[in-house]
Amino acid sequence: MIYLENIIQAGDYVLIVYGDRGRWLVQVKEGETFHTNKGFIQFDSIIGKPNGTSVLSSKENTFQIFAPTPADFLQKTIRKTQIVYPKDASFILIQTGIGPGSRVVEAGAGSGGLTSVLAYYVRPTGKIYSYEVNEQFYKKAQKTLARAQLGTFVEFKNQDISEGINEKNVDSVVLDLPQPWDIIPEAEKALKCGGTFASLSPTIIQVQNTVEKLREHEFGDVNTYELLLRPWKISIHKGTFVATRPKTQMIGHSGFLTFARKLCK
Amino acid sequence: MIYLENIIQAGDYVLIVYGDRGRWLVQVKEGETFHTNKGFIQFDSIIGKPNGTSVLSSKENTFQIFAPTPADFLQKTIRKTQIVYPKDASFILIQTGIGPGSRVVEAGAGSGGLTSVLAYYVRPTGKIYSYEVNEQFYKKAQKTLARAQLGTFVEFKNQDISEGINEKNVDSVVLDLPQPWDIIPEAEKALKCGGTFASLSPTIIQVQNTVEKLREHEFGDVNTYELLLRPWKISIHKGTFVATRPKTQMIGHSGFLTFARKLCK
Amino acid sequence: MIYLENIIQAGDYVLIVYGDRGRWLVQVKEGETFHTNKGFIQFDSIIGKPNGTSVLSSKENTFQIFAPTPADFLQKTIRKTQIVYPKDASFILIQTGIGPGSRVVEAGAGSGGLTSVLAYYVRPTGKIYSYEVNEQFYKKAQKTLARAQLGTFVEFKNQDISEGINEKNVDSVVLDLPQPWDIIPEAEKALKCGGTFASLSPTIIQVQNTVEKLREHEFGDVNTYELLLRPWKISIHKGTFVATRPKTQMIGHSGFLTFARKLCK
Amino acid sequence: MIYLENIIQAGDYVLIVYGDRGRWLVQVKEGETFHTNKGFIQFDSIIGKPNGTSVLSSKENTFQIFAPTPADFLQKTIRKTQIVYPKDASFILIQTGIGPGSRVVEAGAGSGGLTSVLAYYVRPTGKIYSYEVNEQFYKKAQKTLARAQLGTFVEFKNQDISEGINEKNVDSVVLDLPQPWDIIPEAEKALKCGGTFASLSPTIIQVQNTVEKLREHEFGDVNTYELLLRPWKISIHKGTFVATRPKTQMIGHSGFLTFARKLCK
16 A cells, blocks of 8 residues: 555556546556456556556546555455445544554454554554454455555464464454454453453444443443444536535445453552 | 553543543643542552553542543544544545555644644654644644644644645645635645545535535545444343443534545646 | 414414524413513414414514424423434334324323324324323323324323233334333234334334344334434525534434334235 | 225235335236246235235245335335435425325425325325426326325326416425425415425535525525435344344435425514
8 A cells, every 4th residue: 555656566556546436456467458348548558657647548538546545445455245444444443542553453354454454554563463263364364465565564363363362462452253252351361451442243232242241351431333424426516506415325334333441450 | 642651650641431421531640639520539549550440539439541542532632613523533544544654734733633643643754744824723732732742743833724835745635624625726736646635624515615626626536425423322131121222412413524636647 | 283273372382483493382371471581472462473473572582483293293292201203203104104094003102292193194084092001191191182182083091002902903003112022912913904013112122022023923024214314504605604514413313113014814 | 005995906006025125016907917036926816815915926935915105105106316205205294294184285296206195194185286397297297196096185287386386375385396496485475374395405505595595585494404214134033143233225315305484474
């Protein structure tokens, strides 16, 4: 996600934008071509151009080429049913205080989407310890982080986190697991005093179980939220008709976010 | 917001939590006392204790003491009508890619709430150039950043940003101004190619004007969103009665967020 | 809620509106006075005036006097924690098909708010059979209906509905009870084939239990919804500053609505 | 929408439900067949059966047959981009007080969806005066009302409402027009004192113009709202895994609703 020179080079991942809906995250490959139904673009024509370049496709349509932000990366590299959305990933950051220098335990990595965002924000001195029991996801997540050029900030573990967390005194624990409540005793041991806990769950019964377990253990300041993102369509003036309005389609639910902090004496 | 030793010391700002609703951000002062209607706490009794300590007040109520996260800091240091909410501040981060090492122009600083969050995330090598024309706010924002121990990451300017931005080639421009559209030509000059733009406005006509101006200038990938945060009450099991439900009160609106990126040839 | 002559008379209930926030539902009493901190109004000055009259208070503030709609009646006659909101009451109407001529079983009447709305819409040939086990509420609900001049469309029963529903072949059953699932076998017996069922519950576990019970019994087309009402502030043009925006405060939750229909062979 | 005998007859419109997603509103025709990819149903097999009947398709799938409620009718008879949703139609009812006996002016009828709902609720003594300038829609709306067996409660007018409203002293005016503000002087003349006004618009600038015009004319108690309907998925218990959660997809916007009442001296 980082262009030191702000110039597009072979091997970079770029976000290609067309109109309101076309968004692709692709790797720039010398001599190769990017195809859409609006025409093709030769990668060689954008290599050496700055971030923010506009190019014409073979069908004379304008495409814009950008360095991906963490939000682009999250929404576009990953094709699984339950991706972590940018709104949720960023709210986890600000609520837990995960930032430059933080040491964070995460499970499960899944395809590595949330891992990438966490890694991006703990740079340059922090570390993500990422547990993923499923070997296929474990490998996929490593690829995702390599793609984002953030692999050095993550230590991947193909382990079942319920069998124990190796790290001690970490700043935060972030869980995206089917049964997060099972990990709470381990999270308690791994966290420093006052350390922050976040869990992301799609269903309300998971939240119920997680919150009950947090209260049984030494956690305080337990709060649950959900975030609704509403995209708007902003129109250009045409006399009195300005069609500015919320967009018709909207994601009605991604997941519930539960936060807590470890208590100490 | 950063405790190197994770031990509460005199001069630190701490978050004090009582039950579901009591939340205060206060400075720990030797020999002094913190008063609430649930009893008082002597600061001396928490100095030297770890982050995450529980203490009993004089009325035997339990209060929890934590190092503030950026979200606590944002919601609790500032008492003006239109604070920037954590949900919005964090969504700006992930959409713009503002992170460790970013160079960011911000206006207006206001009380310094959003400035603190940006400063926290660009550590240790980035910088916030923060414009605030109002002298009173300019001074207030500096105090807020000093309080957050983040002053070294911000260069404050008591200048009207509409008269020009001194910096060039910055990664991002973030505006929280009544007339953001006036700044767009300046923002365009200050941004690097592909650099990201974010603007926060409470009203829809401000958004309308901003988006129209962005389209007239060399900006692409223009998108507007609003975020709704819904807090939930999660109850402990009592037979079949588990009163888990969204909370009755909710903030219905904070502001609209508009994002764009600078195009280059 | 019905003015045959559209002229305000002594004994009528009127909605008094002042500015954006002042709303009172009061009975017009000859010789008496209505007091607010914006001045008082003598009821005699509005008797004989049409619905929609504006009057000046003793402090020269303008108040508007209207015949109450069902929405006004619902929000303003009743002072309990969990009133049924107009958005929910009206969605129950359209989803169940309760309308002119419908025969409906309702429990519990509570203060009679939802009962009033149902009664208003089943006129002139329908009937509400309203069960309320709590004697105090049973009496309160009768008063509310008398006030709305809708008492003739309701048969009140100071009975525990879980002990049985006397009516057969009703069009709809509407429940606002702590344990609606207990009533489902009785609701099934009382409903005509294809008859509609609605239940309103504040918590998600109540919904869970209700839906599971509906599926065990002969109900089909089971659906659960929640409705969020977002009030907007629309401002008058003042140059480029038009402060149009959603209002800051919003009710984040009232209740979940579950609908179903009785299956028959 | 009304079955006097609650028995399905040839010519009736029925709602056919399959699982969570299959919903069709079709006319029962003797000797004909209803086809889906889950098998076909012979209409003759349901004629004479009660409302609420379950039938097996040729592929042994269970379909449920119901008399349509107004909500079904609204969502299922009409295939245009901007239908009026049940949540909005019903909120108009309760806020305006349109009910049994009301005399209502409506424009534009469009395909007749909202007209049907209004007609259903003003039975048996009320009347809808429905203006539709477009001849194609004027004819379509009449067909829709005939289908709903509600034609006798509506007087259709193939007229441009901006050229004048023929009726006087009506209880309510309901507008679903691109430029509702143009009709406000006419609406004012047609309404009785204290009569209610409702307007439905997809964009915020339409609302802005409408509210400004209402304030210039003799209207009071002007309020604008939007309603968000959130469907939930309620799951059956399977150990600790109960997948109860809001559904992923949701309509993010249908329209803004503006209400007002006519003032008189």
